[in-house]
Structures are given as structure tokens and as C-alpha cells.
Amino acid sequence: MSNYNVKSMKAEEFISDEEIRETLKYAEANKNNIELIDSILEKAKPQKTATGYVCKGLTHREASVLLACEIPEKVQEIFKIAEDIKLKFYGNRIVMFAPLYLSNYCVNGCVYCPYHLKNKHIARRKLTQEEVKAEVIALQDMGHKRLAIEAGEDPVNNPIEYILECINTIYSVNHKNGAIRRVNVNIAATTVENYRKLRDAGIGTYILFQETYHKESYLELHPTGPKHDYAYHTEAMDRAMEGGIDDVGLGVLFGLELYKYEFAGLLMHAEHLEAVHGVGPHTISVPRLKRADDIDPDTFDNGIDDDTFAKITACIRLAVPYTGIIISTRESQEVRSRLLNCGVSQVSGASRTSVGGYTEEERPHDTEQFDVSDQRTLDEVVRWLMENGHIPSFCTACYREGRTGDRFMSLCKSGQIVNCCHPNALMTLTEFLVDYASDETKEIGYKMIEDELNKITNSKVLAIAKDNIENIKNSNRRDFRF
């Protein structure tokens, strides 16, 4: 009898090693089963309804069969459906954000991360509130509205009170027309009580990467420190939701373990959250292991090539159609271009992974967490997105209007996102163009906004959107939203 139980609150039962192994066997046995593959692809396709489209998503077993399949035409179909789902539910919008590193003090021993305790030559730094302010001003001056704060785990140097103080500071800064309107938080697993404090501080998504779902490897990769506790880490999202955080973000660090194992574990985690809390993950991140201070990715055996990476992303899109997919500047412009057509809905831009990096002229390396491949400015990233037909969106409306958790999901499922997210994207893009963009970006942007406004069919929504856009162009009024 397998110990697998999707509703169990025990890590080893909702991420059952046995179930993952059975899934991989099943996927391998069926990777050329065309009849089954066709039925899974059919299930994944958006279905037309009276009000729009719905998607059923896939189970971890079904999605694992697609991931294992190597038949070229079927793989092409996976990519086609992934793109179709992205366009039907998210439109051509891409949400923009930047990470903000608060502190690289860390008591853990993660063997892939240069912040590990034994690294004695990396400069340790923690931002003061004055420095947080300066970083936020630099980010606002680029045009950012949404941040993901990052910190190592260190109860003495970075206690929860420090994180809360930083969040408060970030929300309080308004430089010129700037504002950070959504702070997502990527800090180590913590208690229900601390999650409640984060919720009360008004955070957006709580993000925690599992790194690997493979327990044995997990224990070896995290040999010391509080993060060594596999169950405490894996059950963190349940505690976060118990603490009232509606939006949680999952992810694995690809390169640590066999990707097919991680993929099945990731989807089982999503299924668990849906089964227990009635709402799946708000986002899934797909980071790949990168070179860093004393870390050489080549010493890890499980790196994946770009083709596999794209296929994983597309299969995630099919399995969890209503979950945002995030790709960071760990990846190059070329890889990001490709993944944007595989279902990605959020990208970071102009990121610095060093503590205090945004206020330094030169890209500093001494406190960096990992190498950034895409080093373009935010203006360049925004222009590139538009040149490729994507609308860069700085919108943060959903969470500020209380559309989080299942309320966001039902908006997404009802197809109503087009009537609010699309105009919201255009209004926040106008803010970016007016306040921060270069002339070249402005030219492309205003043309795109004009074309996109023509796609709004609801005349009332169109009139309000046009009026707000004129207001943004001709005054300092900002932050309009549906």
C-alpha cells in the first residue's frame, strides 16, 4: 500500500516518494502511447464556454507522461497548447518585477548557495532602513512597482521584525510619482504566527522554493542549519495558508535533482494545496542553478539543457493553467524569449542579486547571490517585450482589490481577466512610459497602447481606460485600476 495521500498534512505523504517513482514508471511505460497522449493533450486544451474558456489542467501522472514523451509532433503540440493557454487566460500581458536583497547573513549550509554559513570570504551585508529607502528609490526611478524581497535565514541578523520593518519602509517610500504597490516575500520557512505577521504587513505572494522534492538529496544539499528539516520546509506553504496568506509561490531549483522527479513532486505539491486549502499555488518559479561566488554549477550532475527547460515550462503551463509562471534574470535574453512562448507570465527586469546593488553604479559582485545572465536595463526589457508583441504590465490591482487566493482564481477561470487585467496593464504601462521610459520605448509603447485599446470590446471599460490614460499623460494622477 502506498503512503500517498494528497490531503495529508505530512510532507512525506503528500509528496510520497513511492508515488513519484510509480508516476515516473507509468510515464516511461506510456511515453509512446499515442492514444493516451492524445487524450491527455485533448484534456489540456482550453474548452470554449458561454462566457469564455475553461481549462481542466492535468494530474501529475498525466503531465508526467507528456514530459516523458519524445515524439516530435506531440512535443510541438505541447508547446502550441501552452502558448494557447497563456494567451487565452493571461492575454499577451507579462507582469514585471524585481528582487530586492535585504541581507545575505545566513546560518544554513545549502551547498549550492554562496550565502552558506561556511563561506567566510563573501562580504556579509544587511541593509539599514535608510539603505532600504535608497534601494527602493532607485527601483522606483527605473519604474518598478512590484518587488520580491530576498534574505538569507538568520534569526539574529534577519529576524521577522527586521523583515517587517523593511516591508513597512518599502511601502512608505513615494519618490516622485513612484510607489511599490506589491511586496512579495521570499524568506525561509517560518511559523504560522510569523506568516500571520507577514499577512498583516500586506505582503503579496509568499514565495519559497522547495529546491528539491527528493528527500534524501534534500538532506545532503542542506546538511546544516534550520533548512535541513525537510518536513518543516515542505509543509511551510500549509503554515503560510493557515496564517492567512492566500497567495503562495512554489518552485524547484532545477539542476539539483532529476528533473522528472522534481516535476512530479512540484505538481503533487500544487494538488495538495488545492485539495487542502481549495486554492493552488499563485505562481510557480522555474530557476536553474547558476554560477556564484564559490559555487560551480558543473559540479552538480543534473543540469538541464534549454530544450528540456522549455518543455518542462510548457508542461507546467498545461498542468496548472491558472498559475502564473515566473522566469528570472538567471536566464539569458535568448532563453527568456523562448520561454515567453511556453506559458511564462511574469519576468524580472534589471535585477541585481547583491545586497545594496541598486544604488551602486557598477554591478557589484562581492555580495551577489548568483550571476545574472540578462543584464539589460528595465527600459530595454520593456521595449524588447513590446517589440515581441507582449504588453509589459506593472499592475498590482488584484491583490489590492482583495482578489487573492480563490477569488483571483475564479476571476481567472471566468475569463473576466481580460476586462480588468488588460486595461490595468495598459494604464500601468502608460505610467511607465510617461514617468520613466526613453523616447524610443515611448514611441513603441504609445503605439502598442493605441492598438491594444482597440481590442477592448466593452464600451464602458474602454471609455474609462481612455480617460484614465489621458489623465496619466496630462497630470500627476496615478494608480487607476479596475
Ligand code: SAM
Ligand atoms: N533564504 C531563503 C530560503 O531559504 O528559502 C530564500 C531566499 S534565496 C535568496 C532565494 C533562492 O535562490 C533560493 O531558494 C534558491 O533556490 C536560489 N538560489 C540559491 N543559490 C542559487 C544559485 N547558485 N543559482 C541559482 N539560484 C540559487
